[in-house]
Amino acid sequence: MAQTIAFFVRNIDASKPPFMYTSRETGYFGLAYQAYLMAMKRAGMQAYFVAGNDSYLGAGRFSRAWDIDAVREVPEFRPVGEVVADLVFDKADFAGRDVPVVTDQKVREACNKAETYRRFGKYQPETVLCADEDQLQAAIRQMPGDMVVVKNPAGSGGKRVYIDKKASIQIPSDETYPLLVQEFIDMTDGVPGIVDGPHDLRVLIAGGTITGGTLRQPMAGKLHANTGQGGSLRLLAAEEIPEEVRHLALAIDKEFDGVPRYYSTDFARGKNGWRLIELNTKPGLYYKTEGSLADQHMQNFVNYIMSLV
Numbered sequence: 001m002a003q004t005i006a007f008f009v010r011n012i013d014a015s016k017p018p019f020m021y022t023s024r025e026t027g028y029f030g031l032a033y034q035a036y037l038m039a040m041k042r043a044g045m046q047a048y049f050v051a052g053n054d055s056y057l058g059a060g061r062f063s064r065a066w067d068i069d070a071v072r073e074v075p076e077f078r079p080v081g082e083v084v085a086d087l088v089f090d091k092a093d094f095a096g097r098d099v100p101v102v103t104d105q106k107v108r109e110a111c112n113k114a115e116t117y118r119r120f121g122k123y124q125p126e127t128v129l130c131a132d133e134d135q136l137q138a139a140i141r142q143m144p145g146d147m148v149v150v151k152n153p154a155g156s157g158g159k160r161v162y163i164d165k166k167a168s169i170q171i172p173s174d175e176t177y178p179l180l181v182q183e184f185i186d187m188t189d190g191v192p193g194i195v196d197g198p199h200d201l202r203v204l205i206a207g208g209t210i211t212g213g214t215l216r217q218p219m220a221g222k223l224h225a226n227t228g229q230g231g232s233l234r235l236l237a238a239e240e241i242p243e244e245v246r247h248l249a250l251a252i253d254k255e256f257d258g259v260p261r262y263y264s265t266d267f268a269r270g271k272n273g274w275r276l277i278e279l280n281t282k283p284g285l286y287y288k289t290e291g292s293l294a295d296q297h298m299q300n301f302v303n304y305i306m307s308l309v
Contacts, residue, residue, distance in 0.1 A: 003309035006085035104259035139181035147184035
């Protein structure tokens with residue numbers, strides 16, 4: 001009997017993210033989500049979209065689910081009623097704890113930036129966790145160099161990440177604590193043979209295996225490499241990732257042995273070598289418009305899901 005995968009998303013609405021077809025950050029991912037679901041079906045699994053924690057009845061049961069028959073710019077969702085999932089692929093903060101989830105809660109907890117620092121601070125640039133304004137200002141002053149980075153641990157997509165000169169950095173008055181203050185990494189030397197200048201090298205990990213990576217670069221004159229803030233993206237095969245980065249990524253991953261996981265570790269190379277930036281529990285899914293490696297990344301993911309079920 002085919003195993004059932006519930007692909008948990010924010011909503012099922014072709015006019016809203018992630019499925020609306022208006023830009024890379026919306027329509028692009030909607031196409032990728034559809035492609036991954038269809039790939040799981042071609043591999044012999046039953047796969048459905050599900051949405052909303054209110055639809056979860058426990059023990060893998062969802063009161064409502066949707067299917068598709070093909071990848072379309074404007075998706076055509078077909079309601080199928082109740083389904084019972086053997087595994088949930090989580091892209092929207094699924095709350096269930098009584099069914100296997102990719103990615104497991106143990107990894108999701110570690111992806112909070114403050115928790116990443118507590119567990120893996122030795123791999124990161126100099127960092128201070130600040131509980132209030134006084135600690136924040138003191139930490140900014142003590143950081144080496146003229147630049148500094150301030151992050152809210154719950155931020156994502158480059159949001160609530162502030163990068164500027166120490167003398168002029170402005171943190172919104174409504175920002176909440178704790179906040180992380182980090183040493184600014186001078187990436188002007190880039191990565192020999194891969195990229196010149198500022199970058200973000202993302203290592204994709206599925207169940208303890210590096211399946212590939214992505215290289216992101218900020219727009220000219222900008223410091224945020226996130227695609228949602230105008231950064232560029234290039235896919236990498238696993239063998240293109242520098243050996244030192246692979247070693248660091250797998251050293252971090254050892255903490256998660258034994259749990260289902262598809263996540264990323266993000267690194268940057270500065271004057272003093274490689275440093276861990278953050279962990280990401282929901283790395284992007286990649287559509288064929290990114291080139292031939294997109295299909296390889298997708299198949300690596302599907303193979304991992306198959307190994308779990």
